Amino acid sequence: MSITxxxxxxxxxxxxxxxxxxxxxxxxxxxxVGTFVLVFGFGEAPGxxxxxxxxxxxxxxxxxxxxxxxxxxxxxxxxxxxxIEKRPKQITLxxxxxxxxxxAGAGTGNIVYPLLPVVYDVAYKNGIRPSKPLTVTVVQSxxxxxxxxxxxxxxxxxTLTDVAPYDLGLASILAITFPACVVGIVVTSLVVNRMGKDxxxxxxxxxxxxxxxxxxxxxxxxxxSAAAQLTYTAQGRNSAVVFLLGVLAIVLFGIxxxxxxxxxxxxxxxxxxxxxxxxxxxxxxxxxxxxxPDQSVFKAGMTAAIALFGIAWLTxxxxxxxxxxxxxxxxxxxxxxxxxxxxxxxxxxxxxxSQSTATRTIVPIGLAAGLPVxxxxxxxxxxxxxxxxxxxxxxxxxxxxxxxxxxxRLGSKLLDxxxxxxxxxxxVTTVAVGSIIGAFF
Numbered sequence: 001m002s003i004t005x006x007x008x009x010x011x012x013x014x015x016x017x018x019x020x021x022x023x024x025x026x027x028x029x030x031x032x033v034g035t036f037v038l039v040f041g042f043g044e045a046p047g048x049x050x051x052x053x054x055x056x057x058x059x060x061x062x063x064x065x066x067x068x069x070x071x072x073x074x075x076x077x078x079x080x081x082x083x084i085e086k087r088p089k090q091i092t093l094x095x096x097x098x099x100x101x102x103x104a105g106a107g108t109g110n111i112v113y114p115l116l117p118v119v120y121d122v123a124y125k126n127g128i129r130p131s132k133p134l135t136v137t138v139v140q141s142x143x144x145x146x147x148x149x150x151x152x153x154x155x156x157x158x159t160l161t162d163v164a165p166y167d168l169g170l171a172s173i174l175a176i177t178f179p180a181c182v183v184g185i186v187v188t189s190l191v192v193n194r195m196g197k198d199x200x201x202x203x204x205x206x207x208x209x210x211x212x213x214x215x216x217x218x219x220x221x222x223x224x225s226a227a228a229q230l231t232y233t234a235q236g237r238n239s240a241v242v243f244l245l246g247v248l249a250i251v252l253f254g255i256x257x258x259x260x261x262x263x264x265x266x267x268x269x270x271x272x273x274x275x276x277x278x279x280x281x282x283x284x285x286x287x288x289x290x291x292x293p294d295q296s297v298f299k300a301g302m303t304a305a306i307a308l309f310g311i312a313w314l315t316x317x318x319x320x321x322x323x324x325x326x327x328x329x330x331x332x333x334x335x336x337x338x339x340x341x342x343x344x345x346x347x348x349x350x351x352x353x354s355q356s357t358a359t360r361t362i363v364p365i366g367l368a369a370g371l372p373v374x375x376x377x378x379x380x381x382x383x384x385x386x387x388x389x390x391x392x393x394x395x396x397x398x399x400x401x402x403x404x405x406x407x408x409r410l411g412s413k414l415l416d417x418x419x420x421x422x423x424x425x426x427x428v429t430t431v432a433v434g435s436i437i438g439a440f441f
Contacts, residue, residue: 004042005322011037012318016361019311020351024303027357031310038317047316050360052267054305056155057356059274060107061301064150066278067243068295070285071236076102076111078230081118088126093189095119096136100144100185104178105244107150109141110296112395114230120402124217127199131407132192134399135422139388140185141395142423143430145355146381147178149250150274152304153355153384156312157377160363162266166373168441170254170266176374176438177381184382184430192422196407205405214404239285246277304356312360319364326368333369341366341376342431345383353393355384374441378434385427391417 015034019027038044067073083098084091095115102111119137123130145151149170161168199205199217208214253259253269260269282289292298319326333340341362349358359380366376388396391410396419400408411417 002325005325008038008042008044008318008321011041012314015314016311016348016351019307023353025306027307027352027354028310029306031307031312031314033310034314035310035317038314038321042321044317044321047313047318047320050156050159050309050312050316052159053152053155053312053356053360054309055271056158056267057152057301057305057308059271059278060150060155061152061298061305062292063243063246063274063278063281064107064301065292065295065298066281066287066289067239067285068297069287069289069291070239070281071233071287072240072243072281072285073106073111073114073236073297074230075232075237075240076106077114078232080111080115081230084115084118085122088122089128091119091122091126091128092132092136092193093186095122095133096140096185096189097182099137100140100147100181103141103144104148104151105247106297107145107148107152107154107247108297108300109145109395110300112138112141113398116395116399116402118230120399120404124199124405127217129196129198129202129205129407130403130405131196131409131418134403134408135419136185136189136192136426138395138399139188139385139419139423139426140181142349142355142385142387143181143184143381143426146384147174147181149174149247149254150270151355152301152308153359155270156308156356156359157363157380158266158270160359160367161373161377166367168373168377169257171251172374172441173377174251174254176377176434176441180378180381180430180434180437183433184426187429188422188426191425195421199405202405202407205407208405235285235287239281239287242280242284243277246273249273304354307352307354308356308360311357315361315364319368323368326365327370338371338375338379338435339431341369341371342379342383342435345380346386346389346427349384349386350389353387353390355387358384358386372439372441374438375435376438377441378436378438379431381434382427382430382432385423385430388419388423390414391419 015030019030080098120130145153345362400410408418
Protein backbone atom coordinates (compact mmCIF):
# COMPACT_ATOMS: atom_id res chain seq x y z
CA MET A 1 0.00 0.00 0.00
CA SER A 2 1.62 3.26 -1.14
CA ILE A 3 1.68 6.54 0.77
CA THR A 4 -0.02 8.21 -2.18
CA UNK A 5 -2.92 5.76 -2.00
CA UNK A 6 -3.37 6.38 1.72
CA UNK A 7 -3.22 10.15 1.38
CA UNK A 8 -5.68 10.17 -1.49
CA UNK A 9 -7.99 7.85 0.44
CA UNK A 10 -7.90 10.35 3.31
CA UNK A 11 -8.87 13.10 0.85
CA UNK A 12 -11.81 11.04 -0.43
CA UNK A 13 -13.03 10.19 3.07
CA UNK A 14 -12.51 13.75 4.23
CA UNK A 15 -14.57 15.10 1.33
CA UNK A 16 -17.38 12.66 2.16
CA UNK A 17 -17.35 13.61 5.86
CA UNK A 18 -17.30 17.34 5.15
CA UNK A 19 -20.03 16.92 2.56
CA UNK A 20 -22.12 14.96 5.04
CA UNK A 21 -21.78 17.70 7.63
CA UNK A 22 -22.82 20.31 5.07
CA UNK A 23 -25.62 18.02 3.74
CA UNK A 24 -27.65 18.54 0.58
CA UNK A 25 -25.74 20.18 -2.25
CA UNK A 26 -22.77 20.43 0.12
CA UNK A 27 -22.08 16.75 -0.57
CA UNK A 28 -21.51 17.54 -4.22
CA UNK A 29 -19.50 20.68 -3.53
CA UNK A 30 -17.06 18.90 -1.24
CA UNK A 31 -16.86 16.03 -3.72
CA UNK A 32 -15.71 18.58 -6.29
CA VAL A 33 -13.16 19.95 -3.82
CA GLY A 34 -11.81 16.44 -3.28
CA THR A 35 -11.54 15.95 -7.04
CA PHE A 36 -9.64 19.26 -7.31
CA VAL A 37 -7.14 18.09 -4.67
CA LEU A 38 -6.59 14.75 -6.42
CA VAL A 39 -6.08 16.42 -9.81
CA PHE A 40 -4.15 19.56 -8.89
CA GLY A 41 -2.54 18.35 -5.68
CA PHE A 42 -1.61 14.78 -6.59
CA GLY A 43 -1.49 15.12 -10.35
CA GLU A 44 -4.06 12.42 -11.04
CA ALA A 45 -5.98 12.46 -14.32
CA PRO A 46 -9.63 13.42 -13.71
CA GLY A 47 -12.06 10.54 -13.96
CA UNK A 48 -15.14 10.60 -16.15
CA UNK A 49 -17.80 13.02 -14.97
CA UNK A 50 -21.20 11.28 -14.51
CA UNK A 51 -22.89 12.91 -17.49
CA UNK A 52 -25.20 9.96 -18.23
CA UNK A 53 -26.55 9.76 -14.69
CA UNK A 54 -27.06 13.51 -14.61
CA UNK A 55 -29.01 13.40 -17.87
CA UNK A 56 -31.33 10.68 -16.53
CA UNK A 57 -31.95 12.55 -13.29
CA UNK A 58 -32.69 15.81 -15.08
CA UNK A 59 -35.13 14.16 -17.48
CA UNK A 60 -36.94 12.16 -14.83
CA UNK A 61 -37.09 14.92 -12.23
CA UNK A 62 -38.45 17.45 -14.72
CA UNK A 63 -41.29 15.13 -15.78
CA UNK A 64 -42.02 14.08 -12.20
CA UNK A 65 -42.15 17.71 -11.07
CA UNK A 66 -44.53 18.56 -13.92
CA UNK A 67 -46.70 15.65 -12.82
CA UNK A 68 -46.65 16.90 -9.23
CA UNK A 69 -47.48 20.46 -10.32
CA UNK A 70 -50.49 19.10 -12.22
CA UNK A 71 -51.71 17.29 -9.09
CA UNK A 72 -50.54 13.79 -10.00
CA UNK A 73 -48.98 13.08 -6.61
CA UNK A 74 -52.32 13.96 -4.96
CA UNK A 75 -54.04 11.29 -7.06
CA UNK A 76 -51.39 8.69 -6.24
CA UNK A 77 -51.72 9.41 -2.54
CA UNK A 78 -55.53 9.21 -2.67
CA UNK A 79 -55.41 5.84 -4.42
CA UNK A 80 -52.81 4.49 -2.00
CA UNK A 81 -54.83 5.71 0.98
CA UNK A 82 -57.96 3.93 -0.22
CA UNK A 83 -56.03 0.69 -0.66
CA ILE A 84 -54.70 1.00 2.88
CA GLU A 85 -58.17 1.58 4.36
CA LYS A 86 -59.69 -1.47 2.67
CA ARG A 87 -57.84 -3.96 4.94
CA PRO A 88 -57.32 -2.06 8.20
CA LYS A 89 -56.44 -5.11 10.31
CA GLN A 90 -53.51 -5.91 8.02
CA ILE A 91 -52.26 -2.33 7.89
CA THR A 92 -48.75 -3.19 9.13
CA LEU A 93 -48.30 -5.21 5.92
CA UNK A 94 -50.61 -3.42 3.47
CA UNK A 95 -49.44 0.14 4.20
CA UNK A 96 -45.71 -0.38 3.53
CA UNK A 97 -46.34 -2.58 0.47
CA UNK A 98 -48.70 0.01 -1.01
CA UNK A 99 -46.29 2.83 -0.23
CA UNK A 100 -43.50 0.76 -1.81
CA UNK A 101 -45.36 0.38 -5.11
CA UNK A 102 -46.11 4.09 -5.38
CA UNK A 103 -42.63 5.10 -4.23
CA ALA A 104 -41.09 2.85 -6.88
CA GLY A 105 -43.51 4.11 -9.51
CA ALA A 106 -42.99 7.79 -8.76
CA GLY A 107 -39.25 7.48 -8.11
CA THR A 108 -39.44 9.54 -4.93
CA GLY A 109 -39.97 8.89 -1.24
CA ASN A 110 -41.89 12.16 -0.92
CA ILE A 111 -45.10 10.28 -1.58
CA VAL A 112 -44.83 8.81 1.93
CA TYR A 113 -45.47 12.13 3.70
CA PRO A 114 -49.21 12.55 2.96
CA LEU A 115 -49.80 8.85 3.59
CA LEU A 116 -48.54 8.98 7.17
CA PRO A 117 -51.66 10.59 8.75
CA VAL A 118 -53.82 8.04 6.93
CA VAL A 119 -51.70 5.17 8.25
CA TYR A 120 -51.85 6.57 11.78
CA ASP A 121 -55.60 7.13 11.67
CA VAL A 122 -56.41 3.64 10.38
CA ALA A 123 -54.04 1.97 12.84
CA TYR A 124 -55.32 3.85 15.89
CA LYS A 125 -59.00 3.39 15.04
CA ASN A 126 -58.42 -0.36 14.78
CA GLY A 127 -56.47 -0.59 18.03
CA ILE A 128 -53.14 -1.32 16.33
CA ARG A 129 -50.01 0.26 17.76
CA PRO A 130 -49.38 3.09 15.24
CA SER A 131 -45.60 2.72 15.39
CA LYS A 132 -45.87 -0.68 13.71
CA PRO A 133 -47.20 0.41 10.30
CA LEU A 134 -45.66 3.89 10.50
CA THR A 135 -42.08 2.71 10.97
CA VAL A 136 -42.19 0.09 8.22
CA THR A 137 -43.95 2.49 5.84
CA VAL A 138 -41.15 5.00 6.36
CA VAL A 139 -38.15 2.68 6.17
CA GLN A 140 -39.39 0.90 3.05
CA SER A 141 -38.75 4.11 1.11
CA UNK A 142 -35.05 3.64 1.84
CA UNK A 143 -34.88 0.56 -0.37
CA UNK A 144 -37.83 1.26 -2.71
CA UNK A 145 -35.71 3.57 -4.86
CA UNK A 146 -33.54 0.57 -5.76
CA UNK A 147 -36.65 -0.94 -7.37
CA UNK A 148 -37.69 2.22 -9.19
CA UNK A 149 -36.88 2.66 -12.90
CA UNK A 150 -36.97 6.44 -12.47
CA UNK A 151 -35.12 7.17 -9.21
CA UNK A 152 -31.82 9.02 -8.91
CA UNK A 153 -30.31 5.95 -7.25
CA UNK A 154 -31.33 3.78 -10.21
CA UNK A 155 -29.89 6.35 -12.61
CA UNK A 156 -26.57 6.13 -10.78
CA UNK A 157 -26.62 2.33 -10.68
CA UNK A 158 -27.65 1.87 -14.29
CA THR A 159 -24.75 3.91 -15.61
CA LEU A 160 -22.37 1.67 -13.63
CA THR A 161 -23.77 -1.75 -14.53
CA ASP A 162 -25.25 -1.34 -18.01
CA VAL A 163 -21.79 -1.21 -19.58
CA ALA A 164 -19.17 -3.77 -20.54
CA PRO A 165 -18.04 -6.03 -18.97
CA TYR A 166 -21.06 -6.16 -16.64
CA ASP A 167 -23.96 -5.60 -19.09
CA LEU A 168 -26.59 -5.70 -16.35
CA GLY A 169 -29.43 -3.60 -17.72
CA LEU A 170 -32.53 -2.11 -16.17
CA ALA A 171 -34.68 -5.21 -16.57
CA SER A 172 -32.08 -7.41 -14.86
CA ILE A 173 -31.58 -4.91 -12.02
CA LEU A 174 -35.34 -4.80 -11.38
CA ALA A 175 -35.53 -8.61 -11.56
CA ILE A 176 -33.10 -8.67 -8.63
CA THR A 177 -34.15 -5.68 -6.57
CA PHE A 178 -37.94 -5.76 -6.85
CA PRO A 179 -38.54 -9.25 -5.40
CA ALA A 180 -35.78 -8.77 -2.83
CA CYS A 181 -37.41 -5.56 -1.60
CA VAL A 182 -40.87 -7.13 -1.47
CA VAL A 183 -39.59 -10.09 0.57
CA GLY A 184 -37.70 -7.70 2.85
CA ILE A 185 -40.82 -5.61 3.46
CA VAL A 186 -43.04 -8.65 4.11
CA VAL A 187 -40.59 -10.19 6.59
CA THR A 188 -40.06 -6.86 8.35
CA SER A 189 -43.81 -6.24 8.59
CA LEU A 190 -44.46 -9.69 10.08
CA VAL A 191 -41.70 -9.26 12.67
CA VAL A 192 -42.62 -5.67 13.59
CA ASN A 193 -46.28 -6.64 13.92
CA ARG A 194 -45.28 -8.72 16.97
CA MET A 195 -43.28 -5.91 18.58
CA GLY A 196 -44.80 -3.72 21.28
CA LYS A 197 -48.24 -3.63 22.88
CA ASP A 198 -51.26 -2.52 20.91
CA UNK A 199 -53.45 0.44 21.88
CA UNK A 200 -55.77 -1.26 24.37
CA UNK A 201 -52.90 -3.03 26.15
CA UNK A 202 -50.35 -0.22 26.32
CA UNK A 203 -50.45 1.59 29.70
CA UNK A 204 -48.75 4.71 28.32
CA UNK A 205 -51.32 5.12 25.55
CA UNK A 206 -54.17 4.44 27.95
CA UNK A 207 -52.75 7.06 30.32
CA UNK A 208 -52.85 9.62 27.51
CA UNK A 209 -56.48 8.74 26.88
CA UNK A 210 -57.34 8.92 30.58
CA UNK A 211 -55.87 12.40 31.10
CA UNK A 212 -57.41 13.79 27.89
CA UNK A 213 -54.25 14.16 25.82
CA UNK A 214 -55.59 11.59 23.36
CA UNK A 215 -59.17 11.02 22.24
CA UNK A 216 -60.54 7.50 22.78
CA UNK A 217 -60.23 5.64 19.51
CA UNK A 218 -63.94 4.82 19.32
CA UNK A 219 -64.79 8.52 19.57
CA UNK A 220 -62.29 9.93 17.08
CA UNK A 221 -63.45 12.35 14.41
CA UNK A 222 -66.81 12.62 12.65
CA UNK A 223 -66.76 9.21 11.02
CA UNK A 224 -65.11 10.45 7.83
CA SER A 225 -62.14 8.36 6.78
CA ALA A 226 -58.77 10.02 6.38
CA ALA A 227 -58.59 8.75 2.79
CA ALA A 228 -61.92 10.36 1.90
CA GLN A 229 -60.49 13.74 2.85
CA LEU A 230 -57.75 13.45 0.22
CA THR A 231 -58.82 15.13 -3.01
CA TYR A 232 -57.46 15.28 -6.53
CA THR A 233 -58.42 16.66 -9.92
CA ALA A 234 -59.05 14.89 -13.21
CA GLN A 235 -56.00 16.64 -14.62
CA GLY A 236 -53.93 15.35 -11.73
CA ARG A 237 -55.17 11.81 -12.28
CA ASN A 238 -54.48 11.98 -16.01
CA SER A 239 -51.00 13.38 -15.45
CA ALA A 240 -50.14 10.59 -13.01
CA VAL A 241 -51.43 7.95 -15.43
CA VAL A 242 -49.32 9.41 -18.24
CA PHE A 243 -46.24 9.44 -16.00
CA LEU A 244 -46.77 5.84 -14.90
CA LEU A 245 -47.24 4.80 -18.53
CA GLY A 246 -43.87 6.43 -19.20
CA VAL A 247 -42.34 4.34 -16.42
CA LEU A 248 -43.92 1.23 -17.94
CA ALA A 249 -42.54 2.17 -21.37
CA ILE A 250 -39.03 2.48 -19.91
CA VAL A 251 -39.31 -0.97 -18.34
CA LEU A 252 -40.50 -2.47 -21.63
CA PHE A 253 -37.63 -0.85 -23.54
CA GLY A 254 -35.30 -2.39 -20.98
CA ILE A 255 -36.84 -5.87 -21.20
CA UNK A 256 -37.11 -5.84 -24.99
CA UNK A 257 -34.06 -4.00 -26.37
CA UNK A 258 -35.19 -4.74 -29.94
CA UNK A 259 -37.89 -2.10 -29.42
CA UNK A 260 -35.16 0.52 -29.34
CA UNK A 261 -33.54 1.84 -32.52
CA UNK A 262 -30.15 0.31 -33.25
CA UNK A 263 -27.38 1.91 -31.24
CA UNK A 264 -29.69 3.65 -28.74
CA UNK A 265 -28.79 2.76 -25.15
CA UNK A 266 -31.03 2.84 -22.08
CA UNK A 267 -29.64 6.15 -20.83
CA UNK A 268 -30.73 7.88 -24.02
CA UNK A 269 -34.03 6.00 -24.01
CA UNK A 270 -34.92 7.01 -20.46
CA UNK A 271 -34.10 10.67 -21.07
CA UNK A 272 -36.06 10.87 -24.32
CA UNK A 273 -39.08 8.99 -22.96
CA UNK A 274 -39.23 11.23 -19.90
CA UNK A 275 -39.00 14.41 -21.97
CA UNK A 276 -41.87 13.20 -24.17
CA UNK A 277 -43.86 12.31 -21.05
CA UNK A 278 -43.19 15.80 -19.70
CA UNK A 279 -44.58 17.33 -22.89
CA UNK A 280 -47.70 15.13 -22.70
CA UNK A 281 -48.25 16.17 -19.08
CA UNK A 282 -48.04 19.83 -20.11
CA UNK A 283 -50.70 19.22 -22.79
CA UNK A 284 -52.99 16.99 -20.70
CA UNK A 285 -52.48 18.12 -17.11
CA UNK A 286 -52.06 21.83 -17.78
CA UNK A 287 -49.65 22.41 -14.87
CA UNK A 288 -48.19 25.82 -14.16
CA UNK A 289 -44.81 25.27 -15.74
CA UNK A 290 -43.36 28.24 -13.85
CA UNK A 291 -44.11 26.42 -10.56
CA UNK A 292 -42.02 23.36 -11.46
CA PRO A 293 -38.85 24.59 -9.66
CA ASP A 294 -40.94 25.03 -6.50
CA GLN A 295 -42.12 21.40 -6.40
CA SER A 296 -40.64 19.19 -3.67
CA VAL A 297 -39.77 16.49 -6.24
CA PHE A 298 -37.78 18.99 -8.29
CA LYS A 299 -35.90 20.37 -5.28
CA ALA A 300 -35.03 16.90 -3.99
CA GLY A 301 -33.99 15.76 -7.47
CA MET A 302 -31.74 18.72 -8.14
CA THR A 303 -30.11 18.30 -4.73
CA ALA A 304 -29.47 14.63 -5.52
CA ALA A 305 -28.04 15.54 -8.94
CA ILE A 306 -25.54 18.03 -7.52
CA ALA A 307 -24.52 15.67 -4.71
CA LEU A 308 -24.15 12.83 -7.19
CA PHE A 309 -22.06 14.87 -9.61
CA GLY A 310 -19.34 15.83 -7.14
CA ILE A 311 -19.13 12.49 -5.34
CA ALA A 312 -19.22 10.44 -8.55
CA TRP A 313 -16.45 12.49 -10.12
CA LEU A 314 -14.33 12.13 -6.98
CA THR A 315 -14.81 8.36 -6.81
CA UNK A 316 -14.15 7.90 -10.53
CA UNK A 317 -10.90 9.86 -10.27
CA UNK A 318 -9.70 7.86 -7.26
CA UNK A 319 -10.57 4.45 -8.74
CA UNK A 320 -9.02 5.29 -12.09
CA UNK A 321 -5.75 6.22 -10.38
CA UNK A 322 -5.58 3.06 -8.24
CA UNK A 323 -7.64 0.47 -10.10
CA UNK A 324 -4.89 -2.17 -10.14
CA UNK A 325 -4.32 -1.94 -6.38
CA UNK A 326 -8.07 -1.97 -5.65
CA UNK A 327 -8.57 -5.06 -7.81
CA UNK A 328 -5.70 -7.03 -6.25
CA UNK A 329 -6.07 -5.95 -2.61
CA UNK A 330 -9.60 -4.75 -1.92
CA UNK A 331 -10.82 -7.43 -4.29
CA UNK A 332 -9.41 -10.08 -1.97
CA UNK A 333 -11.26 -8.63 0.98
CA UNK A 334 -14.55 -8.51 -0.91
CA UNK A 335 -14.08 -12.03 -2.24
CA UNK A 336 -13.44 -13.43 1.24
CA UNK A 337 -16.01 -11.27 3.06
CA UNK A 338 -18.70 -10.15 0.64
CA UNK A 339 -20.75 -8.58 3.40
CA UNK A 340 -18.10 -5.83 3.65
CA UNK A 341 -19.53 -4.32 0.47
CA UNK A 342 -23.05 -4.17 1.92
CA UNK A 343 -21.72 -2.66 5.15
CA UNK A 344 -19.85 0.01 3.20
CA UNK A 345 -22.94 1.00 1.19
CA UNK A 346 -24.98 0.98 4.40
CA UNK A 347 -22.55 3.25 6.25
CA UNK A 348 -22.25 5.80 3.42
CA UNK A 349 -26.04 5.84 3.06
CA UNK A 350 -26.30 6.42 6.81
CA UNK A 351 -23.75 9.25 6.76
CA UNK A 352 -25.05 11.04 3.68
CA UNK A 353 -28.77 10.06 3.88
CA SER A 354 -28.58 9.81 0.09
CA GLN A 355 -29.11 6.57 -1.83
CA SER A 356 -27.61 7.98 -5.04
CA THR A 357 -24.50 9.24 -3.23
CA ALA A 358 -23.96 5.86 -1.57
CA THR A 359 -24.38 4.21 -4.95
CA ARG A 360 -21.76 6.27 -6.76
CA THR A 361 -19.35 6.18 -3.82
CA ILE A 362 -19.18 2.44 -3.07
CA VAL A 363 -20.61 0.45 -5.99
CA PRO A 364 -17.77 1.36 -8.39
CA ILE A 365 -15.25 0.16 -5.80
CA GLY A 366 -17.12 -3.12 -5.30
CA LEU A 367 -17.34 -3.75 -9.04
CA ALA A 368 -13.69 -2.83 -9.59
CA ALA A 369 -12.76 -5.22 -6.78
CA GLY A 370 -14.37 -8.09 -8.67
CA LEU A 371 -17.67 -8.55 -6.81
CA PRO A 372 -20.15 -10.26 -9.17
CA VAL A 373 -22.43 -7.57 -10.56
CA UNK A 374 -25.64 -9.44 -9.70
CA UNK A 375 -24.60 -10.03 -6.10
CA UNK A 376 -23.47 -6.41 -5.78
CA UNK A 377 -26.85 -5.25 -7.08
CA UNK A 378 -28.80 -7.37 -4.61
CA UNK A 379 -26.70 -6.21 -1.68
CA UNK A 380 -26.91 -2.61 -2.86
CA UNK A 381 -30.71 -2.65 -2.76
CA UNK A 382 -30.91 -3.70 0.88
CA UNK A 383 -27.96 -1.63 2.12
CA UNK A 384 -29.56 1.59 0.86
CA UNK A 385 -31.96 1.30 3.80
CA UNK A 386 -29.12 2.64 5.93
CA UNK A 387 -30.40 6.16 5.19
CA UNK A 388 -32.70 5.70 8.20
CA UNK A 389 -29.97 4.74 10.66
CA UNK A 390 -30.19 8.10 12.41
CA UNK A 391 -33.53 9.75 13.28
CA UNK A 392 -32.77 12.86 11.23
CA UNK A 393 -34.80 12.34 8.07
CA UNK A 394 -38.00 14.15 7.20
CA UNK A 395 -40.26 11.07 7.01
CA UNK A 396 -39.07 9.88 10.43
CA UNK A 397 -39.74 13.24 12.03
CA UNK A 398 -43.13 13.52 10.31
CA UNK A 399 -44.21 10.03 11.41
CA UNK A 400 -43.27 10.75 15.03
CA UNK A 401 -45.21 14.00 14.94
CA UNK A 402 -48.33 12.43 13.42
CA UNK A 403 -48.38 9.65 16.03
CA UNK A 404 -50.35 11.24 18.86
CA UNK A 405 -50.10 8.06 20.94
CA UNK A 406 -46.36 8.61 21.39
CA UNK A 407 -45.56 5.06 20.27
CA UNK A 408 -43.35 6.30 17.41
CA ARG A 409 -40.30 7.87 19.01
CA LEU A 410 -37.21 9.63 17.68
CA GLY A 411 -35.25 8.66 20.79
CA SER A 412 -32.51 10.57 22.55
CA LYS A 413 -29.41 8.39 22.02
CA LEU A 414 -29.18 8.33 18.19
CA LEU A 415 -29.96 4.62 17.80
CA ASP A 416 -32.82 4.16 20.27
CA UNK A 417 -35.53 5.44 17.91
CA UNK A 418 -38.52 3.43 16.74
CA UNK A 419 -37.22 3.06 13.17
CA UNK A 420 -33.86 1.47 13.97
CA UNK A 421 -34.88 -2.17 14.49
CA UNK A 422 -37.32 -2.24 11.52
CA UNK A 423 -34.61 -0.66 9.38
CA UNK A 424 -32.04 -3.30 10.37
CA UNK A 425 -34.46 -6.19 9.75
CA UNK A 426 -35.37 -4.74 6.36
CA UNK A 427 -31.75 -4.18 5.33
CA VAL A 428 -30.45 -7.57 6.42
CA THR A 429 -33.35 -9.49 4.86
CA THR A 430 -33.22 -7.60 1.58
CA VAL A 431 -29.42 -7.89 1.34
CA ALA A 432 -29.63 -11.65 1.94
CA VAL A 433 -32.45 -12.27 -0.53
CA GLY A 434 -31.00 -9.84 -3.08
CA SER A 435 -27.56 -11.45 -3.03
CA ILE A 436 -29.09 -14.91 -3.51
CA ILE A 437 -31.19 -13.78 -6.47
CA GLY A 438 -28.29 -11.77 -7.87
CA ALA A 439 -26.04 -14.81 -7.87
CA PHE A 440 -28.04 -16.15 -10.83
CA PHE A 441 -27.25 -13.10 -12.99
